Amino acid sequence: MRIAIANDMFMAVEVLRRVVEKVPGYKLAWVAYDGAEAVSKCAADTPDLILMDVLMPSMDGVEATRRIMSQSPCAIVMVTASVNRYTAKVFEAMGYGALDAINTPVFGDDGLLNKIAAIARLIGKSSEQRSLPIHRPESLPPLIVIGASTGGPQALTTILSQFPQDFPAAVIVVQHVDAQFIQGFAAWLNEQIPLPVQLAITGNTPQLGKVLIADTNLHLVMRPDLTLGYDKEPLDFSYRPSVDVFFRSVAKNWTGKGVGVLLTGMGRDGAQGLKRLREAGWHTIAQDRKTCVVYGMPKVAVELKAAVQVLPVEAIAPICIKILPNSKLSG
Template structure:
């Protein structure tokens, strides 16, 4: 895998160089010392991964990420002196398409090596042979995001699923937490599957539907359990579909299907694009059957959906994709 380094601090560049040198089959593609240089070099020679500093002269890492993802997209990880201190900028970069973030290592960092290895798997550049069976006998995963008009669309989809549905399902519907218990109960009446509100520590199981149930972001952890986080605060919606989709791409090592349904705005579109790029089967609802053709339209513009389908055809398409695995 070819990795580029973008950082205005010479010492940080050297630490990152040495870290990359410790990974078999990985090489430094090039080094840039500010965002302007990075955008120019990336357009000429797009690497597999960029380790992008946040604060730099001339053009910072956030703006550079925005330009690169528009012009010559590739995997980008933000590497900064303090992820917590610059959280706002880190999350802004993630909104533009950055995959992950980590503190700049002082010396060789096992944390950085682990994150690079994870990204390598996501983009198909792992130097290790692929394992045929998913770890821990993971179920298949179906992730669904919806907003305005979502309840009826969701009911129509999950009502078509059989009791032996071969995947775990996670739904992020834009809805205030006070309404989620009654919404979960209503959805439970629409399907033979079990619908429950996701709690911190909930572990995904085949045939169960987990519903985001707090005014916080639902995320999937590395141990394959569900949790809630406050950040990023700048999101228009809490829970955010993009936040869950991105966490699923970063942490789920099994097979997955992503679905983006009717809704206003763009939430979920970037996350769906990340899913497609990582090898997930992705579906967006079509214009005709959407109450509001906002989020699926944004996904279509990003070429994030493998299939664009009317709501009545989504269930069968997803079952077909899942059965193929």
């Protein structure tokens, strides 16, 4: 896999270079020392992956990501020295198409290597090709489950900002983002929408008028007693948490019905899970090609006939509002 580095700090470039050169099969494509240079080099020689700094002179990583994804798209991971300070910029870049984000690594830290390996599997550049008598509550709230990846933060804001504070449903979101950013993501989303947003913790149950976000680098699951939990299995999924794992657990264990939504993102995660939800009687929605930053996950869902409806992102919330209170669920 050919990997490029865009970073204005010499020491950071050297650390990233050593990470890339540590693994047989990874090759350094080029180095750019500001965003404008990265855009130019990517147009001339598009790599498989760019490790993109957030702050750079001349043009920052956010604008460079926007231009690259519109002109010569490839996988991009944002690299930043400070998660808390640059959270808003990280999610802005993800809105333009960056796949994920991670702190600038220190020597001996394999977090970035694990991230690169996951993306290699996602884009097909990896050699590792692999594919519960319970007490249940008597009444269950209407439930909306949403999966998102590349471009997801902005798509989620568009949808969730349309739900009123007294929205009569529970919402659970799985967004592909590294665990170290998830708390900042929840705080950022809390500022954008009327509903309260919290990280899902083990033992939580879906609650009316509240948005729960998958936390950690484990898979969020709905357990047979209808509480939420986390599971390290399956180990070989490209993304942790996986939308597929969560959707399948909901289809298996949630005795009520609801709406399943699969949003913009690279790869296939969530498509099979959305199909399981449809087969279980849920109303399922895939975001349309025109409004996706990357038409990957929803495209696969459409091909599998997993979606009852294929809608532009701005039309998804009105359908949820229409369907859930009236229980007009279709399969």
